[in-house]
Amino acid sequence: MTDKNDLSTQAKQALDESVKTLPDHVQSQLAKAREQALLAHKEKGQVLPFNGHWSKELIALAACVSLIVPIWFGLSSYQSNTVMEPQGLELMVSLAEMDEEEWELVDDLEFALWLNEQSNLADEVKSS
Amino acid sequence: MITLDMFLQTIENRAFRMASLAVHNEADALDIVQDSMIKLATRYGDKPSEQWRPLFYTILNNCILDWHRKDTRWRRWFVRDHIDDDEDASLLEVEDDFGPIEHLQNAQLTDELLAVIEALPVKQQQCFLLRCWEGFSVQQTAEVMCVNEGSVKTHYHRAMQKIQSALQEGDV
Numbered sequence: 001m002t003d004k005n006d007l008s009t010q011a012k013q014a015l016d017e018s019v020k021t022l023p024d025h026v027q028s029q030l031a032k033a034r035e036q037a038l039l040a041h042k043e044k045g046q047v048l049p050f051n052g053h054w055s056k057e058l059i060a061l062a063a064c065v066s067l068i069v070p071i072w073f074g075l076s077s078y079q080s081n082t083v084m085e086p087q088g089l090e091l092m093v094s095l096a097e098m099d100e101e102e103w104e105l106v107d108d109l110e111f112a113l114w115l116n117e118q119s120n121l122a123d124e125v126k127s128s
Numbered sequence: 129m130i131t132l133d134m135f136l137q138t139i140e141n142r143a144f145r146m147a148s149l150a151v152h153n154e155a156d157a158l159d160i161v162q163d164s165m166i167k168l169a170t171r172y173g174d175k176p177s178e179q180w181r182p183l184f185y186t187i188l189n190n191c192i193l194d195w196h197r198k199d200t201r202w203r204r205w206f207v208r209d210h211i212d213d214d215e216d217a218s219l220l221e222v223e224d225d226f227g228p229i230e231h232l233q234n235a236q237l238t239d240e241l242l243a244v245i246e247a248l249p250v251k252q253q254q255c256f257l258l259r260c261w262e263g264f265s266v267q268q269t270a271e272v273m274c275v276n277e278g279s280v281k282t283h284y285h286r287a288m289q290k291i292q293s294a295l296q297e298g299d300v
Contacts (some may be wrong), residue, residue, distance in 0.1 A: 004288055004292070006294055007288065007291060008260045008288075010237070011191075011245065011260055011261070011291065012243050012260060013246075014238040014239075014241040014260055015142075015145060015241075015257070015261050017238050017243070018242055019141045019142055019145050019146055022141055022144065022145075026139055026144065026158070027141070029158050030140040030141065030144055030158070030161065033140070033158065033161055033162035033166075034133065034136045034152055034165060035141055036162065036165075036166060037132075037136060037162070037165035037166045037168070037169040037170075038132060038136070038169060040166050040169050040170050041132060041169035041173040043218060044170050044173070046170075051153060058214065062214055072252065098229070102200075112179065128194070
């Protein structure tokens, strides 16, 4: 037993023997495992456009599009709102900063416009 | 030309024996072999058939080591209260709870040899099985085990020494 070659040979024989005497249920389980492996290999070989690797890429693309489109439209509508806001603010600020003389001028202008509208109305009544 | 089915048929029993010697559990060994077969078939099934054998044993070896790492982690969390990281890393090298000598008692020659091999640390066991049983060269074994050739020689030498001394002490 001390010789290493003898030891290797005996170990090899023991291992070979143990493989020959595997229980039936183990062998049937191994056969099932082999069938599953072969099936997995076969399925992998069938590369369809909407299967496996490609389907993952398509899902990722769809997710990106569904995320980008709402963000794009949201941003554009936000930008259009933000363009209007400074104009409104400017008008409010200029009105707030007007003194009494300027307010009187605005009132006079409004009165002149009203008079003009009134005379226009009177002309229309006469002609009719 | 050898088909994948034929190849798997030739190695499945030996692969199961290797796995069961390493994990000491029939169900886990079957899972490991099935996992290895599926990985080989899906990842390397299209490779030339002469490459399947070393690839399969590399996958099997990695699956066995993964099982041991998970088992070690599980034991650290749920069984052992205190264990250092250094201790954890060296667990793969640590002897089984039952030493080779205990395995030899009241057993026959074949069973005794298998028991001694089963009691070896995982890396020594893998190295011994690949070199002695599968007939891989030192270089091939190193590639399969992802270690250098020096480590293969050391693991194999230690495995042979342990088997030899265990059998001598057991008066086989």
